[in-house]
Amino acid sequence: MDDDLVTRLKAYEGHRAAVAGTGKDPVNLPMIRHWCEALGDTNPAYSGPDAVAPPTMLQAWTMGGLTGHTGRSPAYDELLALLDESGCTSVVATDCEQEYLRPLRPGDEITFDTVIESVSGRKTTKLGTGHFVTTRTDVRVGGALVGTHRFRILKYAPARQRKKPPRPRPVVNRDNAGFWEGVEQRRLLIQRCTACATLRFPWLPGCAHCGGPDWDTVEANGGGTVYSYVVMHHPPFPAFTESDHGADAAGPYAVVLVELAEGVRMISNVVGTPYDKVRIGMPVRLEFRVYDDDLVLPVFRAAEEDA
Structure with missing residues (x-):
């Protein structure tokens, strides 16, 4: 059964999760400012007339918000549904990797494609047993590749808790x-x-x-x-x-x-x-x-x- 499931999961490797996605907004100074203020990043390269976007904002320009993107492929949803059916109903983001080919500047219009790069065999973790799914998003401006974002999640069946943990206690001190x-x-x-x-x-x-x-x-x-x-x-x-x-x-x-x-x-x-x-x-x-x-x-x- 496990071998059959892994075969069905791996059949999704190479399938598109998004095709010709378009950034909801061009790269812009207000969003760069919000990002830098939130992270406390005062690098002068991210402000002024010659500003560039922080490289780590790469994924932010591709996010679809609550309404999502057009061009979304059903393959990724089908893969997650198959994992749900197998009992892997929980999900946690594990890590991401980014590659930067050139800085993004205000006014750049983002397009991107996302592919299901890999699905792991069955893995056992402290959270539970499941499969790692890695997607790769290629980000382009004017057709030229400017960066790559790999995002990895673990879809897993939660391990059984032997004992329910206690509800957190309030902090009691001499003042309260x-x-x-x-x-x-x-x-x-x-x-x-x-x-x-x-x-x-x-x-x-x-x-x-x-x-x-x-x-x-x-x-x-x-x-x-x-x-x-x-x-x-x-x-x-x-x-x-x-x-x-x-x-x-x-x-x-x-x-x-x-x-x-x-x-x-x-x-x-x-x-x-x-x-x-x-x-x-x-x-x-x-x-x-x-x-x-x-x-x-x-x-x-x-x-x-x-x-």
């Missing part, structure tokens, strides 16, 4: 220990400066308003609204999968900034509501969720769900 003690008692405590009565969250060693070091606490009444949120997308992590304690399944999930009725804001999760139904201004109510024998966290539930 009182907050976590309150959580253990199912109370959400907010610091209050005893000098100016300013409430603060998260907990801090001194008042940011007046600088006073002394404080006491008030207990939140549990009401609030979603002030802002982001949706997190990432591969499943075993510690965050669904459990007997009612923990939410791995993402996508919404991370929310809740404005409490008392006026301070805190980061948490909204449970019981799909991530794409969370909205700014949505009323929420506090609840305490038990994730395992030693971990209780404050989370929020849509208030209308309690009605």
Whole structure:
């Protein structure tokens, strides 16, 4: 069976994954600037009237974004589907190699072709057993080859976890220990400066308003609204999968900034509501969720769900 699968996989070597692809945008200074700012690269060669693009941006000019490219060949999708059918349903990028023949300059119009260069035999890694797939993209300007990008992934069947890892623990220190003690008692405590009565969250060693070091606490009444949120997308992590304690399944999930009725804001999760139904201004109510024998966290539930 394995030999037959490898034969079928290797039949895809040399097939085109993309033909006559065109860069979504010409090489341009704004994108070069964003790239350099993100990486902290201040090389003067990447700015000014004679600027060139950083060589490592080679792949960036070929990316298709959310809508993809025209000219995409079905061969690569067929190969991945065959690997899925064999049980290799997970994927991880392993490495890439680039070759540069000449610098890219603002105004250059990119075209490219991608070929399935190689598919490995069955390999066993710490992640699981699967196959390495390497694609080669030849990048051209005006028909002339300017660079080559090789990209390698591992499509694998995840190794069985002998024991589910514990959910990550919050960092407890002398400045926030009182907050976590309150959580253990199912109370959400907010610091209050005893000098100016300013409430603060998260907990801090001194008042940011007046600088006073002394404080006491008030207990939140549990009401609030979603002030802002982001949706997190990432591969499943075993510690965050669904459990007997009612923990939410791995993402996508919404991370929310809740404005409490008392006026301070805190980061948490909204449970019981799909991530794409969370909205700014949505009323929420506090609840305490038990994730395992030693971990209780404050989370929020849509208030209308309690009605």
